[in-house]
Amino acid sequence: MKSRAFATAAAITAALFLTALLLSACGTGGQAAAGTSGDEADGTDRAAGGGETLTVRIGYQKYGTLNILKADGRLDRRLAERGIRVEWTEFPGGPQLLEALNVGSIDFGHTGEAPPIFAQAAGAPLVYLAHEPPSPRSEALLVPKDSDIRSIADLRGKKVALNKGSNVHFLLVKLLEQAGVGYDEIETVYLPPADGRAAFESGKVDAWVIWDPFFAAAETATGARILADGTDLVHNHEFYLGERSFVERHPDVVEIILEEAGKIDEWAKDHPQELAELLSPQLGIDVPSLELAAKRRRYGVQRVGAEVLEAQQRIADTFRELGLIPVDIRVEEAMIRPAAGD
Known part of the structure; x- marks a missing residue:
């Protein structure tokens, strides 16, 4: 198992390194490698009068509160009132999103619990900002x-x-772990969601571990059977994360994003059908699947406290013991420490 663990760690580190090289080499075109966006990747635009207009580059995934904000448009409108442009880039998953943050292609994004652990171990300058309630x-x-x-x-x-x-x-x-099965007793096949769905349906893999809305879409389309979900086993927080230097330079912008995320959450939790109808054209996923996913998750932007940091540290320690990350990390170091006197 030890040799397999080191091989897995090496593969993860190599993937992050190669992606960093690719995105860095592409410069402002790097987002085409990491996600999809029709806008320029530059962090700022020069106004006609010679001034500098801030562009906030937000990475988002197929589902989550940021996705709802993008579809609704309210964040773009509020920041536009302050002369700030928003650039949205979609990523297939949290690891890919944080690879882009690591090389400076985005300023803000959201992921689940594990991606920040891998990214911090790879040296990404990320900081935890807030999180959604557990949705196991x-x-x-x-x-x-x-x-x-x-x-x-x-x-x-x-x-x-x-x-x-x-x-x-x-x-x-x-x-x-709960079932007493060793990690080295199964064969893990690393695939992004779209490829994972194809492999699952074609029988090239025996099982698929996946999150909503891909989870719900597979249920409704294929009749896939749930062997187990995260209930009583994991928290499955959605985290809001920022690139450290951006967060330190623009705390007011970060606060606006989190405030608008909180507002849209309040609406979404009470309107699952309307939410599904709003997102369906953007995501290309049917309304019943999105409504199913909406009813399974919980809503509400919360600040990161000691309990959540401790839970993240336990995840990091587990991955380190398995050799899935190559170095020890302290999750608390990925927080913005208040200035003296604050």
């Missing part, structure tokens, strides 16, 4: 509806697909 039912390990796999113990010797370094990575670790 929003991620699960799925098997095909006619699969002979009936328990986590049945996964021994099987192929399990997941997005490397994502929130479901920790869920898989905990499920195996």
Whole structure:
């Protein structure tokens, strides 16, 4: 198991390094490698009069509060009133989003619990800003509806697909641990969500650990069976993260983003159908699947406290013990410390 662990750690580190080289080499075009955006990647624009207009570069995924903010447009409108432009870039998962933050392609984003651990271990200048409440039912390990796999113990010797370094990575670790199955007793197949879905449906993998809305879409479209979700096992927080120097230079902008995220959360939690209808055209996912996902998650922007940091540290320590990250990290170091007298 030790050799496999070191191999996994090396693969993760190499992937982050290669992505950094690619994005750095592309300069302002780097976002085309990491995500999709029709805007320039420059952090600022020169106004006609010679002034400098701030552009906030926000990375988002297929689902989450930032996704709702983008669809609604209220954040863009509020920041435009202050002469600030918003540039949105979509990423297939949290690890890819934080790779872009690491090389300076975005300023702000959101991920699950595991991506910041891997990114901090790789030296990314990220800081934790806030989080959503736990949503353990929003991620699960799925098997095909006619699969002979009936328990986590049945996964021994099987192929399990997941997005490397994502929130479901920790869920898989905990499920195996609970069932007494060694991490080296399964074959992990690292695939982003779209490729994971294809492999799952074609039978190239035996199980898939995935999060909403991909989780809900697989349920409704394929009848996939939930072998286990995160209930009573993981928190599955959604974190708001920023690039350290941007957060230190523009705390007022960060506060506006978090404030607007809180407002849209208040609306979303009471309007799952309307939310699904709002997001469906943008995401290309059917309304029933999005409504199912909306009803499984919890809403409300909360500041990062000691309890959440301790939970993140336990995740980091677990990944280190398994050799999934190459160095020890202290999660608390990825926080903005108040200035003396504050």
